[in-house]
Amino acid sequence: MSRHQRTILIADFELPRGAVPIEQLMDMPRAGWGHLRSQINVRRREDRSKPLARCRICEGGVFIRVQATRDGHIPMYAHYPEADRQCPWYEGNNLRPDDTRAAQYQGHQESALHRRLCSTIEQLVKADPRCTHTAVNTYLRPEIHKRGRWPDVYADLSDVGRFALEVQLSKPFAPEIAARHVHYDSEGVALVWIFNSLEDPMPQGFHDVVAMQRGNAFVFDDETEAVSIERGTLVLKCFLEDGLGGWRVPRMIGLDELQTGAGRSAFVEDCRSEALKQRCKQHRSRWWDAMKKAGKERPNSPEYSEHHEDGWADMKAAVPGLWQWERDFWTERSHRARAHTAVLYAILCSIAHSAEAGRPILHVTKFSGDSAVLSMLNSKLSGADFKHCASLIETFVRATALSDLLEKPSLKRIIAEAQATDTQVKEDHPLWRAMARLFPEVLDGLVRAELDDLGQLPCWASPSPKEPIADLAAAQ
Ligand SMILES: [Zn+2]
Numbered sequence: 001m002s003r004h005q006r007t008i009l010i011a012d013f014e015l016p017r018g019a020v021p022i023e024q025l026m027d028m029p030r031a032g033w034g035h036l037r038s039q040i041n042v043r044r045r046e047d048r049s050k051p052l053a054r055c056r057i058c059e060g061g062v063f064i065r066v067q068a069t070r071d072g073h074i075p076m077y078a079h080y081p082e083a084d085r086q087c088p089w090y091e092g093n094n095l096r097p098d099d100t101r102a103a104q105y106q107g108h109q110e111s112a113l114h115r116r117l118c119s120t121i122e123q124l125v126k127a128d129p130r131c132t133h134t135a136v137n138t139y140l141r142p143e144i145h146k147r148g149r150w151p152d153v154y155a156d157l158s159d160v161g162r163f164a165l166e167v168q169l170s171k172p173f174a175p176e177i178a179a180r181h182v183h184y185d186s187e188g189v190a191l192v193w194i195f196n197s198l199e200d201p202m203p204q205g206f207h208d209v210v211a212m213q214r215g216n217a218f219v220f221d222d223e224t225e226a227v228s229i230e231r232g233t234l235v236l237k238c239f240l241e242d243g244l245g246g247w248r249v250p251r252m253i254g255l256d257e258l259q260t261g262a263g264r265s266a267f268v269e270d271c272r273s274e275a276l277k278q279r280c281k282q283h284r285s286r287w288w289d290a291m292k293k294a295g296k297e298r299p300n301s302p303e304y305s306e307h308h309e310d311g312w313a314d315m316k317a318a319v320p321g322l323w324q325w326e327r328d329f330w331t332e333r334s335h336r337a338r339a340h341t342a343v344l345y346a347i348l349c350s351i352a353h354s355a356e357a358g359r360p361i362l363h364v365t366k367f368s369g370d371s372a373v374l375s376m377l378n379s380k381l382s383g384a385d386f387k388h389c390a391s392l393i394e395t396f397v398r399a400t401a402l403s404d405l406l407e408k409p410s411l412k413r414i415i416a417e418a419q420a421t422d423t424q425v426k427e428d429h430p431l432w433r434a435m436a437r438l439f440p441e442v443l444d445g446l447v448r449a450e451l452d453d454l455g456q457l458p459c460w461a462s463p464s465p466k467e468p469i470a471d472l473a474a475a476q
Pocket of ligand 1: 060
């Protein structure tokens with residue numbers, strides 16, 4: 001095997017992400033691996049000694065390198081340059097980031113176009129009466145500055161905010177993007193990347209910027225220059241992702257239309273979080289519809305309704321091993337896996353809906369009153385059917401607003417008994433994976449972490465805050 005074909009086959013991410021094999025990485029939508037790539041770079045910037053992802057074999061830090069191919073960009077893992085070259089997965093002599101940066105940046109620094117754009121942009125912001133201070137090229141960023149980086153425009157627009165406007169003509173380099181975001185975030189300055197045009201296809205560096213800006217791209221060109229002069233303030237063309245791999249029709253925006261309170265990035269509209277949240281609900285909605293129809297059709301045993309067939313067939317096509325498990329389940333229990341899964345879905349759905357509403361909403365069993373969720377869990381987990389799901393349900397509850405239910409002695413005891421008497425479904429079990437596909441906010445570590453990074457974890461999927469006094473009492 002030639003050296004350049006070597007690659008890292010599994011990277012271990014900090015929990016809750018966990019292990020991400022290369023196949024899984026390559027299967028992810030761009031937004032998914034793009035986010036991971038950004039977070040790895042941000043961590044590298046914040047603390048080099050604690051990489052977010054490590055090579056399974058040598059435990060050295062790894063980052064996501066992007067390979068441009070005829071079919072688009074492909075994400076690959078790569079060791080950082082300080083990695084152990086003896087690692088069997090070491091890629092060989094890949095370019096060290098610093099060399100790459102030097103090669104890319106050379107020649108651009110003195111770019112006449114870049115200088116002109118920076119000074120034009122500065123003059124346009126200055127024309128805004130709210131502007132109290134501007135600077136080109138001299139804003140203090142000691143560490144980054146030392147490395148000889150491109151100039152930018154700094155603008156203080158009093159109440160509107162303080163802005164660092166980075167004019168980016170050539171593709172930016174990922175570690176630099178992360179470095180600047182971390183730096184400006186700590187300074188309370190909103191960083192806005194400004195392109196002169198949008199290339200098609202866009203180089204990865206531009207995708208990295210768009211990922212940081214949550215699916216927004218800002219362009220300053222001849223047209224915006226004319227509009228800016230007319231309006232007496234800086235105007236940018238804002239491109240928003242359309243969710244289909246393209247852009248919506250761009251619109252002209254001023255700096256006062258940017259949302260800057262979300263940390264690390266400025267954007268007009270968060271296109272990423274919404275799409276991610278939609279993706280989370282996508283598979284669940286079909287099961288929800290089936291459960292409602294089934295409940296009407298056969299109120300006493302909705303799980304056996306044929307309405308579940310479509311969702312189940314789709315699930316078997318998507319989750320490896322589910323076919324096999326269905327067969328084994330029949331052999332062991334003389335019971336239909338489809339019906340069993342429909343009940344498990346109803347249990348988890350009851351937990352999620354109750355967590356969201358702040359009061360019990362059950363889709364299975366007939367308990368009522370304030371402690372209905374607890375009664376339902378106690379009853380389901382003490383019966384033989386769902387003992388094997390005790391760890392799964394425990395994990396689920398722990399990640400929701402109902403997490404303090406796990407402190408209840410009755411449930412604690414029942415879960416412990418179930419775990420002691422029945423082999424537990426674990427994270428790599430097809431049933432667990434099937435539920436993770438329906439409730440990724442809770443059971444898919446990657447999705448959960450991304451939502452968390454974006455501050456977009458839904459309330460129902462956030463654990464209830466712990467009372468320190470109660471904790472103390474419990475510990476005694
Ligand atoms: Zn390694």
